[in-house]
Amino acid sequence: MSRREEKKASGFLIAERFFGLITLIVGALTIHYTNTSLGDVAEVGLKIATFVQVFMYAISIGLIALGIFLILAKIS
Numbered sequence: 001m002s003r004r005e006e007k008k009a010s011g012f013l014i015a016e017r018f019f020g021l022i023t024l025i026v027g028a029l030t031i032h033y034t035n036t037s038l039g040d041v042a043e044v045g046l047k048i049a050t051f052v053q054v055f056m057y058a059i060s061i062g063l064i065a066l067g068i069f070l071i072l073a074k075i076s
Contacts, residue, residue: 024063028064
């Protein structure tokens, strides 16, 4: 591997880890926000509030999983 390709690979590695960390933080903040502000949605109706809660938890878990994957993945 030439020096230029090695520098390019390390740049991709840093960017991938950075975006993985950002995605992980966004997922954690989404879970926190869902826990703290669900009382506002409950006024609309129980079924809608339950759907919103399950949907947001699924999105949050997906973001956290994607962030962990990006942080732990190796560039080949």
